[in-house]
Every structure is written in structure tokens, then in C-alpha cells.
Amino acid sequence: MSRYFSFRFRKDIQEAKQSLVLFCHSDIEISSLIKEIKEDVMLNLVPSDVVILGYGITASVVDGIISNSMFASEFESFVGAVEDKLEFITVDENGDITTVRGGEAVLFKHEMMLAGANDIFKSRKGLITSSPSYHFAKPSGDHCDKFIRASNLFTSGVEVAFLAISLLPYLTNNIKRIYVDTSSISFLVSIAVQLSKNFQHQQPIIESFESYSVFKEPYGFVTSSESLVIVSATTSGGLVKNLIRDNAFSTENILTLFFSHIPSEQRGLFDISSVVESGITSVPEEHCKFCQQGSKVIRIEGEQFLPETPKHELLVIKKVDFGSKRQNFFKEFAVKGLLKFDTSPRDDWEKEHFYIDINKLLDPCPDNFKDTLTKKLNKHFSRDIQTVISLDDEGSWALTQTIRAEIDDETIKWVKYSEINEEELKDSQSVFVVAGAITSGRKLLATARKLRGIAKSATITYFVGFSKLPNQTSFEQLEKDLCLGGFELVVLRSCNLPRFSEKSKSVWEIEKEKLSAFSEIEDPLSDTPERLPNLLAARAKTLEAASSDDLFLTSAIGKPLKLRETFAFWGGLNLSTQDSTQADVYWTIQAILHDLRIKNDSGLATTYHSTLISPVCFDRFNDGVIQACLLRAAKPIELNYAVDEVYSRQMTDIIIAVIRNWENPQGEASLEFLFALWSGQLKILDGHLKEIIEQKIKGVSDDVTFILKQLESTLNIG
Numbered sequence: 157m158s159r160y161f162s163f164r165f166r167k168d169i170q171e172a173k174q175s176l177v178l179f180c181h182s183d184i185e186i187s188s189l190i191k192e193i194k195e196d197v198m199l200n201l202v203p204s205d206v207v208i209l210g211y212g213i214t215a216s217v218v219d220g221i222i223s224n225s226m227f228a229s230e231f232e233s234f235v236g237a238v239e240d241k242l243e244f245i246t247v248d249e250n251g252d253i254t255t256v257r258g259g260e261a262v263l264f265k266h267e268m269m270l271a272g273a274n275d276i277f278k279s280r281k282g283l284i285t286s287s288p289s290y291h292f293a294k295p296s297g298d299h300c301d302k303f304i305r306a307s308n309l310f311t312s313g314v315e316v317a318f319l320a321i322s323l324l325p326y327l328t329n330n331i332k333r334i335y336v337d338t339s340s341i342s343f344l345v346s347i348a349v350q351l352s353k354n355f356q357h358q359q360p361i362i363e364s365f366e367s368y369s370v371f372k373e374p375y376g377f378v379t380s381s382e383s384l385v386i387v388s389a390t391t392s393g394g395l396v397k398n399l400i401r402d403n404a405f406s407t408e409n410i411l412t413l414f415f416s417h418i419p420s421e422q423r424g425l426f427d428i429s430s431v432v433e434s435g436i437t438s439v440p441e442e443h444c445k446f447c448q449q450g451s452k453v454i455r456i457e458g459e460q461f462l463p464e465t466p467k468h469e470l471l472v473i474k475k476v477d478f479g480s481k482r483q484n485f486f487k488e489f490a491v492k493g494l495l496k497f498d499t500s501p502r503d504d505w506e507k508e509h510f511y512i513d514i515n516k517l518l519d520p521c522p523d524n525f526k527d528t529l530t531k532k533l534n535k536h537f538s539r540d541i542q543t544v545i546s547l548d549d550e551g552s553w554a555l556t557q558t559i560r561a562e563i564d565d566e567t568i569k570w571v572k573y574s575e576i577n578e579e580e581l582k583d584s585q586s587v588f589v590v591a592g593a594i595t596s597g598r599k600l601l602a603t604a605r606k607l608r609g610i611a612k613s614a615t616i617t618y619f620v621g622f623s624k625l626p627n628q629t630s631f632e633q634l635e636k637d638l639c640l641g642g643f644e645l646v647v648l649r650s651c652n653l654p655r656f657s658e659k660s661k662s663v664w665e666i667e668k669e670k671l672s673a674f675s676e677i678e679d680p681l682s683d684t685p686e687r688l689p690n691l692l693a694a695r696a697k698t699l700e701a702a703s704s705d706d707l708f709l710t711s712a713i714g715k716p717l718k719l720r721e722t723f724a725f726w727g728g729l730n731l732s733t734q735d736s737t738q739a740d741v742y743w744t745i746q747a748i749l750h751d752l753r754i755k756n757d758s759g760l761a762t763t764y765h766s767t768l769i770s771p772v773c774f775d776r777f778n779d780g781v782i783q784a785c786l787l788r789a790a791k792p793i794e795l796n797y798a799v800d801e802v803y804s805r806q807m808t809d810i811i812i813a814v815i816r817n818w819e820n821p822q823g824e825a826s827l828e829f830l831f832a833l834w835s836g837q838l839k840i841l842d843g844h845l846k847e848i849i850e851q852k853i854k855g856v857s858d859d860v861t862f863i864l865k866q867l868e869s870t871l872n873i874g
């Protein structure tokens with residue numbers, strides 16, 4: 157669990173960039189602090205500045221951090237100068253936030269606290285959203301399409317300590333009783349009480365009353381100025397109205413934590429209306445349009461607003477999920493040996509799993525791409541450009557040389573990023589920056605920092621061959637950061653792709669770990685005396701130097717997985733499946749799944765319930781290489797068929813049929829299915845797993861038998 161809670165916000169709505177806030181509820185450790193900053197910058201690009209927030213931060217703590225040479229060097233490399241880009245602010249026991257150095261009140265406190273609360277609300281999924289197939293019935297009886305579940309928001313101690321800051325001003329020393337509408341917020345209240353210095357002799361009693369009980373039967377409140385009622389969340393302020401109506405409370409006695417709308421006379425801490433898209437519909441049952449449309453009702457029960465039964469849905473992947481933009485991209489670049497996938501990248505900047513062989517693309521350059529390149533250069537390569545800077549990778553340099561031949565001007569200086577420093581670029585005229593492909597844009601932002609001292613009249617053009625940023629929002633943020641000051645970002649081709657988290661292992665890393673636990677030579681002293689059978693032993697070696705046609709395990713008879721004559725998603729694109737690589741197919745499947753994940757509350761991007769890739773997909777797309785792509789491109793939660801007995805049964809039947817056909821084309825992905833089970837990438841019920849293990853019969857290949865034994869061992873341990 158992280159020591160920090162980090163988020164971004166704008167100190168001023170006029171500012172183009174957001175500030176990065178890191179809140180720490182414990183001692184600040186320099187190595188973990190800079191690691192947190194670096195990880196955020198890699199994910200979200202460079203912030204305008206960094207704000208460190210914590211309880212009781214002193215000047216000596218600040219001095220210890222900024223005087224650390226390693227911290228200062230790393231911070232300047234990723235963000236900028238410490239004296240310009242780093243601010244320390246501290247919180248006292250009353251919730252007041254001041255600067256550490258001068259002790260002045262922080263003017264952006266409200267904006268910062270609201271932004272942090274909204275970040276927690278979004279990341280912890282405080283809003284449960286329905287789908288066209290179901291909606292919710294609240295304990296009050298009203299039907300709604302969304303509801304706020306506050307219990308989701310208090311799972312991280314450091315986040316709760318952050319939220320407690322806003323509660324501190326309301327914990328006056330006369331408070332003896334605190335009533336909460338759900339026990340889940342007792343954790344937050346107790347943390348705030350501990351942080352406050354007003355209750356050193358006797359802490360207030362915290363009592364929970366069941367939400368909406370005031371609608372049904374009275375509760376024994378002690379209504380006095382010594383009582384404080386805290387309501388977890390509301391969309392209308394209805395609960396507070398009833399508390400005031402039926403008891404002797406005033407609005408001064410009641411505080412709501414999270415709200416999307418409340419009457420002006422009520423008090424609330426965190427307005428989450430800005431993160432509730434299209435509002436919340438809540439109506440009496442008799443006026444419910446969702447019921448009229450045949451939507452099912454899920455009743456919300458219990459003190460913590462837990463829906464009765466979580467629902468799980470299946471998604472069948474269809475050809476229409478491969479949109480026209482995707483089709484155009486793959487028609488231009490697939491089956492040409494250009495689309496690559498590195499199972500174990502070693503780039504110091506960031507892991508580049510998906511990459512494009514730009515050297516091969518440009519030798520010779522296809523007409524379509526060359527035409528686009530020429531048109532963009534004619535439009536954006538200004539006459540006063542004196543320097544062209546290429547990023548250091550081979551693809552960027554190859555694209556730079558192609559541009560150089562096109563421009564044919566030897567008075568221009570053509571250099572790599574590593575060959576030039578900020579001082580050399582001071583007061584220079586217009587600069588042209590070339591990137592073969594970008595995954596996050598971090599290298600372009602690093603280049604932008606080197607260009608801070610160019611002449612005021614000069615321009616910067618960032619020229620990118622391929623953008624692989626995950627989504628349009630990421631691209632727009634990068635564009636905003638790079639183009640501040642009237643500069644340009646030009647991209648020739650785009651293909652949104654997922655980014656692999658550095659905090660989690662890839663399927664290939666797990667595979668390497670699994671296989672490396674076994675030696676090729678039997679060792680009587682080893683904890684794992686078994687040796688790998690031939691195909692798995694060969695696979696262990698292949699993983700050390702994988703090519704774009706070695707992404708998957710072979711068939712159980714040793715044949716590489718290959719597309720057959722037709723591939724539904726490439727239909728009508730005139731692509732030769734015989735010329736395809738495994739990377740071509742993996743790019744295609746991963747692109748489809750990525751698009752399904754970034755749809756708002758549809759496809760695989762559902763909030764309330766889990767959506768699984770339907771077992772039907774493995775039956776419909778029965779080429780072994782496509783099945784392997786689905787198994788490796790999916791997230792484990794999308795292949796967790798153990799959540800439902802029917803789904804687990806369907807998947808089990810498919811796997812058994814594949815294993816029984818291990819010598820035939822229908823079973824060419826048998827090792828991939830078994831590895832998915834072994835690695836935990838795919839899950840089924842234990843009873844069904846036993847049925848698969850029973851396929852360990854005479855005549856099955858040694859490699860199939862080996863993994864079945866490992867599954868049996870895992871099951872026995874469990």
C-alpha cells in the first residue's frame with residue numbers, strides 16, 4: 157500500500173497545467189517520495205508544480221528533503237528546479253493549512269481538498285451506475301439509475317486521513333456525541349477525532365443509525381448542541397430534511413460528507429456533482445421510466461447500501477467492435493513485418509511493449525505514408541528552422557533522416573536529443589523535434605524542458621510518426637502541455653493502445669517465472685525435482701530472446717500458432733493471413749479489447765458489475781493463435797469464470813474439448829489454455845478444474861501432462 161495519496165488539481169482555472177499533490181500521513185521517506193513523483197509523471201506527464209501536504213510538516217523536515225542531492229537531481233530531471241516547482245504545506249489539528257516556511261494561509265485549500273475528494277470518489281467508484289438492463293431501488297423506495305456508496309471510499313488509510321482534514325473544523329471541543337448514518341464512515345470520524353486536539357481527556361461517543369430508519373421508526377437521538385450528525389452521502393438532502401423535521405436538530409447539528417445537490421441552508425463538505433456525469437435520476441416507483449422500459453430492479457439493502465447480489469455479464473466480441481479507424485490502420489501496416497511486440501522490454505524511460513519497426517517502414521517508404529509525410533512537412537516545416545532534434549531511438553533517427561532527405565538543407569543542424577544541452581539551445585531560432593513513435597509523450601516533454609531558453613520569436617514543432625497514447629484524453633493533455641505558447645504537435649498516424657503498468661507483471665513475465673522454477677536437468681536436491689518436457693524447455697529458452705512470432709506457446713505437437721485462411725476482423729481489408737505474424741494478430745485483438753474497455757459503462761468498462769469475455773468467443777474464434785491472443789490480452793477479471801457456475805461450466809467444456817483434440821487443429825491452443833489456468837490468468841471453479849485435471853490420461857503429450865500435474869499440485873495446496 158502506498159505511503160502517499162496523490163492527485164492533480166488546478167490552483168487557478170486560468171492555469172493550463174495542473175499541480176501534483178502528494179499527501180503523506182506518516183514520515184516522509186525521500187526514496188519513496190521521488191518514486192511516487194516519477195511514477196505519476198510517467199503516467200500523467202509533467203505537472204506545473206508539486207505540492208507536498210502532511211500533518212505537522214516542519215521546516216527541518218523540508219530542509220532534509222531539498223538538501224538531499226539525489227532527490228534534487230531526480231526532481232529536476234522529471235519536474236524542474238526544486239526552488240520553482242516544489243512547495244510544502246502543513247495541516248494543524250484544526251484543519252488549517254499553511255505554508256511551512258512562512259506560515260501563511262493556503263489560498264487554494266478549498267480547490268485542493270475538493271479535487272482530492274473527487275479523485276477518491278472516482279478512483280474508489282463511489283458512484284454505482286446502472287446499465288440498460290437494470291437499475292436500483294433505494295431503501296426509501298425511490299428508483300434511481302445511480303447511487304452513492306460511501307463505504308467504497310474508506311478503504312485506504314492515507315486517503316481517509318486526507319478526507320479527515322475537512323472534518324476537523326467541525327469537531328469543536330463541546331461535541332460529546334457523533335451520530336453517523338452508516339457504520340462505514342465511523343473509520344473516517346474516528347481518524348478525525350484522533351487528529352483533533354480537542355478531545356484529549358474524553359473522546360465523543362460515535363453511534364450509527366441505519367440510513368432511512370428515520371423514514372420508518374424513531375431513533376433515540378440526544379438532540380443538543382453537544383451532538384453532531386454526519387450523513388455519509390446524499391443526492392437531494394432528503395435525509396437531513398427528515399432529521400430536522402422529526403427531531404429537534406438544526407442545520408448546525410448536521411453535516412453531509414458527499415453530495416451532488418443539497419439545499420443552500422444545509423452544510424456539506426464535498427460536492428461531487430462535477431464527477432457525476434449527466435446527474436442522478438431518482439423518482440418514486442410509480443413514475444419510474446426504467447421499469448416501464450423493462451429494466452430489472454436491484455434493491456439496495458443494509459446499513460452500508462450493499463446491493464443484494466452483484467451481477468455478472470458476458471460480452472461476445474463481434475466484427476463491428478473493430479471500427480473503421482482500426483481497419484484503416486491495420487490495412488496500412490499489418491502483415492508487413494512492421495507491428496512488433498516485445499515481451500520483455502528494457503527501456504530505461506518506460507516499458508515499450510507495442511512498437512513499430514520504423515526503419516523497415518521507411519525502407520522504402522510506402523506511397524500513402526510518404527504523401528502524408530510530404531504534405532505535413534510542407535505545411536509545418538517553417539523557413540527559419542535552424543535545428544532538428546531527433547529522439548535517441550533508432551526509429552526516430554530513421555524518420556529524421558527521411559525528413560532530412562526531403563528538406564535537403566545542410567545549413568540546418570541535425571542532432572539527437574542526447575547530443576545537445578539546454579545551454580546550446582539558448583536563444584536559438586525555431587526547432588523541429590522528431591519522434592518515431594510515442595507511448596506517453598514523456599520524452600517529448602523532456603525535450604521541451606531543454607527548449608525553454610529559445611528565442612521568444614522562435615517556434616517549436618513536435619513531429620510524431622505514430623502516437624500510441626491510450627486514449628484521446630491523454631493525447632489532448634499532451635498536446636496542451638507541449639503547445640503552450642503557440643507551438644505545434646503534428647502526428648502522422650494514431651493507434652490507441654493500452655499501457656502496461658510497471659507495478660504489475662505481464663503474462664510473459666509470469667510465464668518466465670513459472671518455467672524458470674524448473675531445471676532442464678533433474679536435480680535430486682531441488683525443491684522442484686521435475687524437469688521441463690521438451691516443448692516447455694524450448695519455450696523457456698525462447699522467452700529469453702522472443703521475436704514477434706514467438707509470443708505464444710506452440711501447439712502440443714510443437715507447431716507455432718498461425719492464422720488460418722480467414723480472420724473475421726480483417727475481412728475486406730485484402731490482408732494475407734499467410735504473411736501475418738503473431739504480433740499482427742495480438743495487436744488486433746488487444747486493440748479491440750482496449751476499445752471495449754474505454755467505452756463509458758458499456759463493453760468491458762462497466763462499473764457496478766463485472767463483464768467477462770464470453771466463452772462463446774473461444775468457440776467462435778477457434779484459431780489457436782486468436783484464442784491465445786484473447787487469453788493473454790484479457791485482464792484476469794475478464795476471464796474470471798469462477799464468479800458464476802454456469803459460466804465456469806461453459807468454459808470448462810471448451811477447455812476439455814481443446815485438450816482432447818491436442819493433436820488436431822481444434823486443440824492447437826491446448827498449452828495456452830492450460831498455462832492461463834496455471835498462471836491464474838483464467839479462473840474456473842475448483843470442481844470444474846478437477847475435471848480438466850482428469851484429462852491427464854495415457855497418450856496425452858508430456859507437456860500437457862506436465863501442466864496438468866502443476867494444476868493438480870496447486871489444487872491440493874489450496
